[in-house]
Amino acid sequence: MTSETRRLQPRKQPRQVRAELTRQRILTAAAHVFAEHGYAAGTTNRIAERARISIGSLYQYYPNKDAILAELLTRHLDADKATDTLRRREDLPESLEDVIRLFVHTVIDNHLGDPELLRIFIEQAPRSDELLGRITRQEWAMIGQLRDLLDRHPDARVHDKDTAARLVVSTVELSVHQLIAAPGSIDVVRLENELVAMITGYLTADR
Template identity: 70%
Template sequence: MTSDERRLRPRKQPRQPRAEITRQRILTAAAHVFAEHGYASGTTNRIAERARISIGSLYQYYPNKDAILVELLAAHLDAGMAAVEHHQGEEPPDSLEGIVRVFVRAAIENHLDDPQLLRVMVEQAPRSGALLERISRHERVLVTSMRDLLDHHPEVRVEDTHTAARLAVSTVELVVHQLIAAPDPVDLSRLENELTAMLTLYLTA
């Protein structure tokens, strides 16, 4: 493991419930601090103060704020995976438009916690090898799920369903990230409707 990889990893994984509670307090505090002050001004001192712990206690868990932000982004990706698994366990809608809408809505809902924090994570989170692999794994799961739906739905007209699945997944991820994290507010219902209509038209044309 390189020195850059080490500096982006937590210093220890909690083994006791009390330690896990402290770790969660640090992450929750960091999310608020980054959202309120931005990444440059979101210092570890501010995070420790918000979490009501000493700076020394914070450094027992994380070597720097980069490692904290990486952990927040990893948690965001895990939440997205959990949402996908939840929807996979449900009976999909009959119409292709309905299937696409469920996919778009899940992506939007996964980005609603704090748009300011989302912007910090997307634009400034360091990319470690482990994090890049997690992002790639998340994308592969989404693409595989989408392709399986496209391969078996009678309304689909695209011939290359693998490329179509990759385009659909990338479009939703990029558009939702960009518009929800944008400084000017976006109407979420309109975003859902327009993105659903655009993808459905592409897949059925």
């Protein structure tokens, strides 16, 4: 384990319900504080005050605010259902357009919770080697599931399905991250419709 990984690790793994509830309060408070004040001004003192615990109690669980943000990012990754959506083949729609719509909708839905916090994840979240490895593995799992689907689906006309799967996953993930996290609102229904139309057209075009 590298020093950076250790720095981002929680100090205490709760074994009792009360301790787990305290950790949840810290994480919930931190999400609100980071979103309201920004990461630089989102101090551990503010987080402890919002969670209604002492700063000493907070430090029993997390050594610094970087570790708190790293855990919030980890939980964000845990909530990502896009890979599982593609994996459940028996539940997928028949048409390729509907499959892509389900995938895009799932990715968008996973990022709607708090756009301000999402922006902090993108721009400022600390990333240890362990966390970066997990992000990479999750991305490749998603690519692999989509690659298998394109290989089996009769409507997919792209010749290079490996590259196509990577392009689709990158396009959806990056577009959703950037546009939902950007200042100002975006109509998520229009975002979904345009992404689906663009990707379906690319995958099904005669070549």
